[in-house]
Amino acid sequence: MNIRTATMADLSALTAVEAACFPVAEAATEADFAARLRIYPNHFWLLEQDGEVVSFVNGMVTDEPTIRDEMYANASLHREDGAWQAIFGVNTLPDYRRRGLAGQLLTAAAEDARTAGRRGCILTCKDRLIHYYEKFGYQNQGVSQSVHGGAVWYDMTLEF
Template identity: 30%
Template sequence: MSKVNIRSANEQDLDRCFEIESISYAGNEAATKEKILKRIQTYPEGFLVIENNIEIIGFINSGAAHKVELSNEEFKELIGHDPSGENIVIMSLVVHPEYQGKGMSGKLMNSFIAAMRKLGKKRIYLICQSELVDMYARYGFIYLGESDSDHGGLSWHEMSLSL
């Protein structure tokens, strides 16, 4: 694969990010185009895209808060987001299916962790499906337990990473 670039998202990235989100997540699990746009506009420093020389191939987005409640569905719309918050909540880490299994999510996650450290954040939180717990553990995330979230009608697991 050709060289990749990781950068902050902008509004021109909306359609491609929504396409990737829609292809990669089932049903109600995927964020709407409006939610993705709000995340880009509200917290661009917490929304990174990875692109090759042709197109965006994946992204990671988040919000910041002083107090984290991972089952809070309103936070996915950045209700309660505070850019000065010391905690980060990842909402999506997604790579287009054509580029999965090639280390792209690792490149994104490592860049994201470095960016959050540079911003002085203290901890990163996320919820994930059972099959992704081990992947996040490879980046240093600690398993916290099952989540009260029923986002998309699914069961989730909570994890965190101290920065």
């Protein structure tokens, strides 16, 4: 398997994987991904098998210590020199889950953030996934202000 960053040529594949992983109310659209790819393609970590994207992690860089809902739809809020690597989505196609693929991508994103001199990584997750992210060193900061997709989210922080 190969880990790489994204290009605009990956737009359809990213959109399809996202749709397989998130409910419609929470999933990024093709337009969302197109805007993100125009501004921060190097903040998409893709894992391929036989040329097919089977898992990916993506998110902008920000100086804010938590993710605001506006960030999902407004790629122009990205700050390449920001303190925090936000993780918007951790996506793995259902047939490829429970193989450690998402963990490889989370680790790659964190390593890149550390190398870039960032303070750490931030994400939001549902309560059932708190323990998963804690395995990677993320700490639960409590219920998020985010109401993205009408769900209850928890802010998680991995500080270097």
